[in-house]
Amino acid sequence: MPQSKRPNSKKERRLENEKLILSAAEKVFAEAGFGGATMQLIADMAGLPKANLHYYFPTKESLYRQVVQNIFQTWLQAADIFDAAEGPEEGIGAYIDAKMEISRRHPAGSKVWASEVMHRAPVIQDYLETTLMEWTDGRAKIIDRWISEGRMAPINPRHLLYMLWATTQHYADFGHQIETLNGGEALTDAQWEDAKTSIKQIILRGIGATG
Amino acid sequence: MPQSKRPNSKKERRLENEKLILSAAEKVFAEAGFGGATMQLIADMAGLPKANLHYYFPTKESLYRQVVQNIFQTWLQAADIFDAAEGPEEGIGAYIDAKMEISRRHPAGSKVWASEVMHRAPVIQDYLETTLMEWTDGRAKIIDRWISEGRMAPINPRHLLYMLWATTQHYADFGHQIETLNGGEALTDAQWEDAKTSIKQIILRGIGATG
DNA sequence: TCTTTACTTGACCATACGGTCAGGATGCGC
DNA sequence: GCGCATCCTGACCGTATGGTCAAGTAAAGA
CATH class of the missing domain: 1.10.10.60 (Homeodomain-like)
Incomplete structure (x- = not known):
């Protein structure tokens, strides 16, 4: 029954x-x-x-390992948006939106990931060397293609990617600092939208990819 | 004797x-x-x-507290450059250089700071609420003035500051990830220069502050 | 030189933590 | 309904850790 x-x-x-x-x-x-x-x-x-x-x-470590691996999966999923894009403005813009949404919805996961990497990735070093490396190389190639097609300014794709990761994840990892500077209040819907817009504005314009 | x-x-x-x-x-x-x-x-x-x-x-906590406070001092010192600047291109450019230099020379300090904030700042919450808040408000005002003077595009100063912090500190906090993606080698002098240049290029152009 | 104060350290303690285990409960296939 | 495998859990254990202490050493001051 x-x-x-x-x-x-x-x-x-x-x-x-x-x-x-x-x-x-x-x-x-x-x-x-x-x-x-x-x-x-x-x-x-x-x-x-x-x-x-x-x-x-x-063991505690096996539990931790599982947590980190799950987070890594989420992390990579945001890539699909990047791939499906037709050009830099759409691809990078959507990627920023997606990663900001992850920061907002899963701040704990982002923090665990940051912590793991800060401690020299004792658990997921192999993922960094294989999956993440391949992902990064692939994305860098896409960006290089956009550059050669004259759709954005010549910029080292790696540093652009680091900037995207850093900025979007900052809203999760340093969320407490942001909240404190916001008068102790969590960001409102409007403020999250403002953040997304500001970031996209600066980066898309900064790489010369605005319509 | x-x-x-x-x-x-x-x-x-x-x-x-x-x-x-x-x-x-x-x-x-x-x-x-x-x-x-x-x-x-x-x-x-x-x-x-x-x-x-x-x-x-x-106690362990008192030792930790002292470490964090020292780091906070270093953190704030980079502000002087910002203040002394005559305009956005010079001020923000120099600030990026200074913070990147800190990330390169004192990565451990940056990591401790990140860790402290990620854990909801149990030790330096009061600093966030007072000193950091004042610092941020002051810098935001400077940026607003630059905007009203037409020296850069209208942008929410806070999100710009977060972006600066996030990007520069990323090279310390996520240094291990960057090193791994760099084939397991630490960034060379030239690569650090490239990073600085790329970041300045994107951000200064992104905020419309290039000569 | 003698006294006092500041520093040093090996040995020790209480606690908290990760992990184990034996025995009981519970649902599943037959 | 029965036997079996899976699941559950209170009680327990060894270890590592933050912290203490008392006895010793070295420098400062008189």
């Missing part, structure tokens, strides 16, 4: 609990860093006993 | 040891985060017994 209200099937519960744990872990790792986070805190936030965490994720 | 070769006077030794400890602490906090850093590790790196650290800095 499978119930649909409260998912009690084993598979469903498993997935649900894993999701619950991963979500709690992301928050705690973001707030406290890997070293400062405790399994007990994650357990409390997930509403599960600590020993249960170790049933799903044998 | 005060010796000048090896500073054995109490005051000199005190200052020397404090500097030694603070320098080691900055590195360890940057590499491991506050939670991951251990007093033993800092002691080893400073070449002193652990108990000696606790003589100079009673």
